[in-house]
Amino acid sequence: MLQPARENEGVWRLSVWCFGVDAGVQFSRCENPIFPLIPSMAQDGGESRDWAEMPSDALSGVFGKLNASDILTGAGLVCRVWRQLATNDPTLWRRVDMSCQADLVENMKAKYAMARIAVNRAAGTMEAFSAEYFVTDDLLLYISTRASSLKSLHLIYCPYISIKGIAEAMKGFTQLEELTLYLSSFHGYVSEAIGRAGQQLICFRLNNAFGYYNCPVDDTEAFWIANNMPELRELQLIGNRLSNDGLIAILDHCLRLESLDVSRCYNVQMDDVLKSKCARIRDLMLPRDQDVFIDSDPSDEGYSYDTDAMYDSEY
Amino acid sequence: MAAGKPVVMVTLVSSDGQSFQLLEEAALLSAMVRDTIQIGQGRGPAGIPIRNITGQTLSMVVVYCNKHYTAAAAADGDDAADEEKKVANKKQLREWDEQFINLEQDKLYDILVAANNLGIDGLVDLCCWRFADMMKGKSASEIRVKLGIRDDFTSEQRAQIEKDSPWVWSRTT
Structure with missing residues (x-):
């Protein structure tokens, strides 16, 4: 009963076989260059499918599963109807992920332009933006002035963003809850630049990529976080120079903290006081938990850099 | 299926006149069938006419509904505490879905349009995922x-x- 006779299937299979190619390439009947008038070319129902005219809610569903770059360089430029959908449906641009794209440098200008289009099409409804490398201060400001609804911002290794750029942009992000700055190397204190936007941050990830042993203690960033980010549930400070004092300040002030990652913060020494204060943290990553690439004794001379010289050159 | 529960079947009739009988609970995955039954129609011997959907496509939709109804019913009957089994069953169903939807594009189109008309959210989502994958x-x-x-x-x-x-x-x- 569930398997009725499929009268047309044999014909259809034969047609695929005749072409000897992937069944996908041709079967719009009117456009078939070889057998334009053979009605049995299309199988089920005897009619070819008009992909351009598929129901708009179904097409919306398909577009919703594509990322911004795929719509901007492919599906959104196929035909009038599809372009119209890509242009006029702001919901497609609520979450824009332009990270993890292989052609990193060559298309920087293009990605910059694409990000601006995505922001425009979201028409003030963008909630999440994520990008790698190509974002500049200008672009960040552009997003900030047009997407004040943004809740989540992920910037992965963006060397063209400055502290000043962050400070300017943050003024526009009044609803930001999640901020990730991976592999960043800013000349200054990011949390200070975040300013008032820090008040409602729920998740803050600042990953300085390389923490090292014997770097000078600096708790400025930690104190800023402690005093200005009271709502934090998740904090990731990787490779930061904070000491026990800074971490205690954070634990004492950010009372909602559930997840804490201080990997490669080698100035933090886990003593009894810290251990007891950390007891309430559900997910905890300690300074040496991620030392996959350094497995020798930290007191080993090989890891004792001339750190003062390094920091002098930074400022 | 819980014991003692009466077995209610419904019949779906395709646009080319083919009939498919399935458990009403499986057919209820479709919002359109749900609405029809709610207003007191569709349980008779004439069944529910499904316009614009041919037998070949409807047979696939019925296979999907049966599979997902059976999986959901089995999950209900399972020991709630057995997380591992739940995860394994979910994974199995996902694999089944992926195989099921691994179709030539015209069939995919037909099923997407059919699922959309019938209001079967899970199947629409699956088709959209597959279709988007083709365009990525x-x-x-x-x-x-x-x-x-x-x-x-x-x-x-x-x-x-x-x-x-x-x-x-x-x-x-």
């Missing part, structure tokens, strides 16, 4: 060739596209 990383012209869509832009629209996004035009023509 492809330029507009590659998609046009694959799906047999005509480039119907006017010269003004082309100029606009070139202005908006100069980087893509070389890819699309």
Whole structure:
């Protein structure tokens, strides 16, 4: 009963076989260059499918599963109807992920332009933006002035963003809850630049990529976080120079903290006081938990850099 | 299926007159069937006529509904504490879904449109996922060739596209 006779299937299979190619390439009947008038070319129902005219809610569903770059360089430029959908449906641009794209440098200008289009099409409804490398201060400001609804911002290794750029942009992000700055190397204190936007941050990830042993203690960033980010549930400070004092300040002030990652913060020494204060943290990553690439004794001379010289050159 | 529960079947009739009988609970995955039954129709011997959907497509939809109803019923009967088994069953169903939807594109189109008309959210989602997967990383012209869509832009629209996004035009023509 569930398997009725499929009268047309044999014909259809034969047609695929005749072409000897992937069944996908041709079967719009009117456009078939070889057998334009053979009605049995299309199988089920005897009619070819008009992909351009598929129901708009179904097409919306398909577009919703594509990322911004795929719509901007492919599906959104196929035909009038599809372009119209890509242009006029702001919901497609609520979450824009332009990270993890292989052609990193060559298309920087293009990605910059694409990000601006995505922001425009979201028409003030963008909630999440994520990008790698190509974002500049200008672009960040552009997003900030047009997407004040943004809740989540992920910037992965963006060397063209400055502290000043962050400070300017943050003024526009009044609803930001999640901020990730991976592999960043800013000349200054990011949390200070975040300013008032820090008040409602729920998740803050600042990953300085390389923490090292014997770097000078600096708790400025930690104190800023402690005093200005009271709502934090998740904090990731990787490779930061904070000491026990800074971490205690954070634990004492950010009372909602559930997840804490201080990997490669080698100035933090886990003593009894810290251990007891950390007891309430559900997910905890300690300074040496991620030392996959350094497995020798930290007191080993090989890891004792001339750190003062390094920091002098930074400022 | 819980013991003692009366077995209610419904019949779906395709646009080309083929009948498919399935458990009402399985058919209720479709919002359209749900609405029809709610207003007191569709339980008779004449069944529920499904317009615009041929027997070949409807048979696939019925297979999907049966599978998902059976999986959900089995999950209900399982020991709630057995997380591992739940995860394994979910994974199994996902694998079944992936195999089921691994179709040639015209069939995929038919099922997507059918699932959309019938209001079967899970199946719509599955089709959209598969269809999007087919288009990922492809330029507009590659998609046009694959799906047999005509480039119907006017010269003004082309100029606009070139202005908006100069980087893509070389890819699309």
